[in-house]
Amino acid sequence: MKVLVIGSGGREHAMAWKLAQSKKAERVYIAPGNGGTAGEKNCENVDLLGHDPAEEEVQEALIRYVIKEGIDLTVVGPEAPLAAGIADRFREAGQPIVGPGAAAARLEASKAYAKSFMEKYRVRAARSLVFTDISEALRAVKAHFSNAEKDLPPLVIKANGLAAGKGVIIAEELEAAETAVNAFMKEGVLDGAGKTLVLEEFLRGPEVSVLAAVSVSGGGKGVILPFVSARDHKRRFDNDGGPNTGGMGAIAPVPDFNAALQKDFEEAILAPTLRGLEAEGFDYRGFIFFGLLIQDGKCYLLEYNIRLGDPETQAVLPMMNSDFAELCAAIENKTLMDFRLSWKPGAVCAPVAVAAGYPGDYRKGDPIAFNEASFAKTGAVLFAAGAQCGTGGAAGSGLRSAGGRVLAVSAYGANGEDAREKAYRALKAVHFEGMDYRRDIGGYPAP
Ligand code: AMP
Ligand code: GLY
Numbered sequence: 009m010k011v012l013v014i015g016s017g018g019r020e021h022a023m024a025w026k027l028a029q030s031k032k033a034e035r036v037y038i039a040p041g042n043g044g045t046a047g048e049k050n051c052e053n054v055d056l057l058g059h060d061p062a063e064e065e066v067q068e069a070l071i072r073y074v075i076k077e078g079i080d081l082t083v084v085g086p087e088a089p090l091a092a093g094i095a096d097r098f099r100e101a102g103q104p105i106v107g108p109g110a111a112a113a114r115l116e117a118s119k120a121y122a123k124s125f126m127e128k129y130r131v132r133a134a135r136s137l138v139f140t141d142i143s144e145a146l147r148a149v150k151a152h153f154s155n156a157e158k159d160l161p162p163l164v165i166k167a168n169g170l171a172a173g174k175g176v177i178i179a180e181e182l183e184a185a186e187t188a189v190n191a192f193m194k195e196g197v198l199d200g201a202g203k204t205l206v207l208e209e210f211l212r213g214p215e216v217s218v219l220a221a222v223s224v225s226g227g228g229k230g231v232i233l234p235f236v237s238a239r240d241h242k243r244r245f246d247n248d249g250g251p252n253t254g255g256m257g258a259i260a261p262v263p264d265f266n267a268a269l270q271k272d273f274e275e276a277i278l279a280p281t282l283r284g285l286e287a288e289g290f291d292y293r294g295f296i297f298f299g300l301l302i303q304d305g306k307c308y309l310l311e312y313n314i315r316l317g318d319p320e321t322q323a324v325l326p327m328m329n330s331d332f333a334e335l336c337a338a339i340e341n342k343t344l345m346d347f348r349l350s351w352k353p354g355a356v357c358a359p360v361a362v363a364a365g366y367p368g369d370y371r372k373g374d375p376i377a378f379n380e381a382s383f384a385k386t387g388a389v390l391f392a393a394g395a396q397c398g399t400g401g402a403a404g405s406g407l408r409s410a411g412g413r414v415l416a417v418s419a420y421g422a423n424g425e426d427a428r429e430k431a432y433r434a435l436k437a438v439h440f441e442g443m444d445y446r447r448d449i450g451g452y453p454a455p
């Protein structure tokens with residue numbers, strides 16, 4: 009079959025790489041892809057001429073493209089095209105697609121909606137209140153911090169809409185909380201995203217990401233198949249210091265996510281979510297991401313994403329034994345119930361290399377050099393993110409940095425330590441001006 013992947017990041021490179029390994033995948037197309045997918049075996053980028061797949065006209069053009077090219081299945085990477093209804097449009101046009109419709113995509117696109125869903129179906133989550141009126145939100149913030157208790161927990165303030173990771177503030181004191189409420193609701197720093205606000209109880213503990221395949225399409229035969237657990241490292245610097253980023257690296261599986269926690273997650277979060285997706289009558293054939301926090305031996309759901317995680321996917325897909333193209337087909341053609349997922353033993357470590365300045369303004373356009381022989385010895389794979397093909401000259405086929413998170417290397421090992429050792433050795437074989445990375449992905453100081 010011919011498969012089209014929508015997106016341009018490291019996650020999409022990992023998806024295309026895994027799809028291309030399938031005996032069932034005759035060819036993999038990526039719209040628009042990046043410099044890494046352009047060079048991937050059996051893969052080919054589809055030029056969107058700088059247009060965004062979240063735009064309606066681009067989605068219509070993609071439908072015309074899949075019909076013309078005879079694409080058998082489209083798999084969507086990022087949330088924005090899904091929230092904008094790409095899956096509904098494809099299905100109306102009779103084109104098979106992996107991704108939820110816009111109604112279910114509100115589980116990520118609207119935190120207020122996600123919270124109401126969690127409450128309605130009793131999915132275990134932090135306690136929260138939703139506000140649309142700024143004076144009521146400010147009153148609630150004051151009430152929280154005027155509580156007579158000492159050592160008050162911080163307050164978590166979340167903007168409602170898609171905010172590219174900038175919509176969550178953890179306020180330690182009243183002033184910071186008021187500033188955040190005003191910035192979101194009055195000054196509109198996130199455009200429309202902050203008009204509705206969620207105030208949430210602060211939870212303390214390690215975070216775990218569980219990605220899963222979902223096939224719910226009415227008839228009560230829905231299924232959610234969870235993948236091996238993963239952990240993103242969101243802060244910019246070692247030991248979880250510095251600002252939040254899009255993710256500085258991931259590991260899979262998570263050693264502290266043991267069988268008891270897995271069972272707790274399945275009972276308190278996964279099962280009620282599945283009941284909810286069915287009861288709402290969604291057509292949800294795609295992926296879901298559970299952002300968990302573990303406190304006192306229990307899993308709490310912090311967020312749903314309606315897609316695979318980035319950079320978790322770069323760590324999780326190399327752990328998968330199953331054929332990813334077959335899995336995507338089973339999601340779409342409603343046979344996921346009979347699909348048996350299988351995983352490798354061992355572990356994957358996938359640190360991300362970023363450009364100087366990231367997550368602020370960063371350098372771009374630097375050539376990326378490799379020592380191919382030393383890289384190959386580690387068995388690692390490279391997933392490009394903010395990297396494009398260079399143009400001109402002898403270096404014409406090479407990559408150049410073009411984004412903040414430039415690439416991830418993903419190394420498989422017999423265990424976490426082995427994977428980390430290989431990943432950091434692979435990173436040493438990559439160089440671009442100003443390149444930096446965290447040395448502690450997976451909690452191991454890099455050699
Ligand atoms: P979210 O987009 O809801 O996942 O929030 C982004 C990040 O903020 C999470 O990955 C957590 O690190 C943090 N966070 C969100 N909600 C809470 C909470 N209730 N308690 C503690 N940390 C939180
Ligand atoms: N790694 C978090 C995300 O994909 O949203």
